[in-house]
Amino acid sequence: MIRLPDTNGAFSDYRLSGKVIPAARLPAGAARVVFSAAHVVADPFTANDPSGPATIDWKATMAFRHHLNDLGLGIAEAMDTAQRGMGLDWPGALELIRRTREELPQALIFNGCGTDQLEPSRARGLDDVRRAYFEQVEAIQALGGRLILMASRALAAVAGSADDYVKVYGDVLARCDRPVILHWLGDMFDPALKGYWGSGSFEAAMEVALRVIEENVAKVDGIKISLLDKDKEIAMRRRLPAGVKMYTGDDFNYPDLIAGDEIGFSHALLGIFDPLAPAAAFAIQKLGEGDIRAFHAVLDPTVPLARLIFRAPTQFYKTGVVFLAWLNGFQEHFVMLSGAQAMRPLPYFVELFKHADACGLLRDPDLAADRMRKLLALYGA
Template structure:
């Protein structure tokens, strides 16, 4: 069945778009995949809550957990309560902890890492690095209390308090000493969170790299790997080649992930990606192909998703979650595209129409007829029906 929809351009002029109607059935990852893969999962807001969007997170727990079961069913790991879940941009720590506990309870056998930060500490109230360590340890202990694993998120409060790279080394050494299992570090670039500019106490990549490598080398027994989210493949490769033996690189590059995951003759990256939420079926199938030695099949599936990812994560990059939730709505994982903190309003109409077209071309619209209906509903909201 062929379908078409009239989509407006930036001037409101409508053009017919013919859907491809294709959908690529997913293959679940095997128990020992070629790469360790985590999908950073979004949350679904409760649109009926009387809580103001700027208040505590109002979550639709049924839809939120159902999506996690979907990811686990594909064999994908889950990066829980991180930036894709609007951590620090709508998802507060009490609800993040509730989310971590629920995922641990409902999916005890799934591969899950959980965001651990200092977001319950207002950066303006942080005075010393001791304050930062205490805040980190409060979350470390809460997460470890349910037997869950940790990804150590960057701290906005630490940026405010730290005076040098030495302060970062001290904080990370003390926090890592309190972790029961090896953790994943997260180097999050300022494109994702402008408040993290100057993180690690340095202004340029070369100096910052030396600081981070020193932290890893001095605490390697406590570190499983590092996720680097700089949207710069060359920087990731440089760091990957210098990591101590046994410490993994998890790509967080939502612009260049196929090349980085495929790797080269000197190594490859595992994956911990926000884009692997909306493209989860293709991601699972592609990594399965890679494990079967089908590199061409891997690239044939993932390479066409890069334009979608670059659109979804375009500047201001921190609002990529709006596209993630929008595509989840188009695919029927939730009944609306309302977001925590009202973040659905942070992208223009053209962003949504372009995502719709890119997703169709990639074979990501699982139910094209539903996606068309919902796209028309959105157009009507904008007066473009």
């Protein structure tokens, strides 16, 4: 039992369900390729200001990656869930990529590769963007890493047409030694990416992204789209060339997209599969066994939780992800890079606690309740 406040500050008793997701591990050759975009754990004792260089608790950060790997999930490293470009800079991202590869050399890991070392305001043209991409491609590949080509704020700032995107992506893909995952990140996650692919229209932008894939199909494993619109994802999924995967980045509609329809399905590369990792492993194991009812029974109830975590302003979803990691004992504090733990209000955390409990995502309910009480005390409750 724990006393929790409502949005008016009135307290009432809340009885925890005691429900916990059953243990499962995805086998090799699972029904879907599943990546969790993993968060990082900040060092709470750093003397750096939140606006300064990131200081990471490497032990806790790597322990969480072992947790994901133990569940059989792939790891999408140094992505926006790791606060890439929002607290984690390129040197920090490369160190994260290096350490994860050394810790888990046999794991399925793809790594975020972008242009975040180039401030968009300092980009003078497409060649600056190319050089920034090339630097990261070469550095990550020198470590033996696979690539996720992330959307570029600098390219969005300097591109004058759709053809500019086609040219830059073609040149970057030519430097890639193995097929990559492209990432189309919507402006709800990053306002600086508005009009990506050279258009504010989804249909026109999709044609450009498809052209990039079709002209470089041997270099593309798949594409992740994060637009929070399942109809747009399905429309593009049905247009992909044979052998090119769709990785859902839709943190609102992932159960239906992963389950698929009579024409096809999406694989998964999701930030929500950081806190939902046990549910993802169990549900997709059941999907592989042909038990679609069990798949939906586990994943469908998590959607309200995901929609709360990713509510607008969507870019602050990392706060909810790290909060749940703290509740579940994956880190000893609720401190984030850039002080991002302060980017959501107390009622948000109270609702997350309740949703996570109802979904069976609190692996030690007593620990989670104790930590929730500590958070309430911090707020004077």
